[in-house]
Amino acid sequence: MGNMQRRTLGTALILFFASSAGLLAQEQNKYEPRGKTGAGQALLAQFAGDWDVVKTFHPASGGPPVTSKGECRQTMIHDGHFLQSDFTFFDRDGRKTTGTGISGFDPATNRFTTVWYDSHQTTMSIRESDGTFDGKEIVLYATTLAPDRPGRRTVARAHLEENGRVLLHQHFFIDESGRERLMIELRMTRRTARARGAKK
Secondary structure: OOHHHHHHHHHHHHHHHHHHHHHHHHHHHHHOOOOOOOHHHHHHHHOOEEEEEEEEEOOOOOOOOEEEEEEEEEEEEOOOOEEEEEEEEEOOOOOEEEEEEEEEEEOOOOEEEEEEEEOOOOOOEEEEOOOOOOOOEEEEEEEOOOOOOOOOOEEEEEEEEHHHOEEEEEEEEEOOOOOEEEEEEEEEEEOOHHHHHHHO
């Protein structure tokens, strides 16, 4: 085979594979259309950063609140589509607990979905919003993937305060009459560049 034939064959193979790759990409986009980000991702992006955390647990018995400290790093992942939150909590006895949350937003349904898993349990917690979003606060309700096993009657709310310096997460239990009782509060304070340097 001469040089001219080899070059012609090589060019034909390149065009064939390029065409095949294009067709495959079109088929994949039909099956898995690319999603565009929306207002929810814009708010989640404001949550990104390094945070100092104070966790307050309010016992159902009405006893005094129990507080513990922790830290959190939040990062937008997968081209800015999701927020990953990595928490570490420090117990008073010196042990630590870790947890990870993944939060996303679907502009087509106006719904947030979060998945939480931690070193305490072997199960995952799933929460979803009801489709209403004011652009400032995320409101999530406990849900379950098992239709015969209803989720717990809880609601979680998260919003920024003090011009983005504080992120407040509050988890409430909803009783049979619809009243909400505060169970857990995470008060997260954004670290400054100086504070981040001091932690290293």
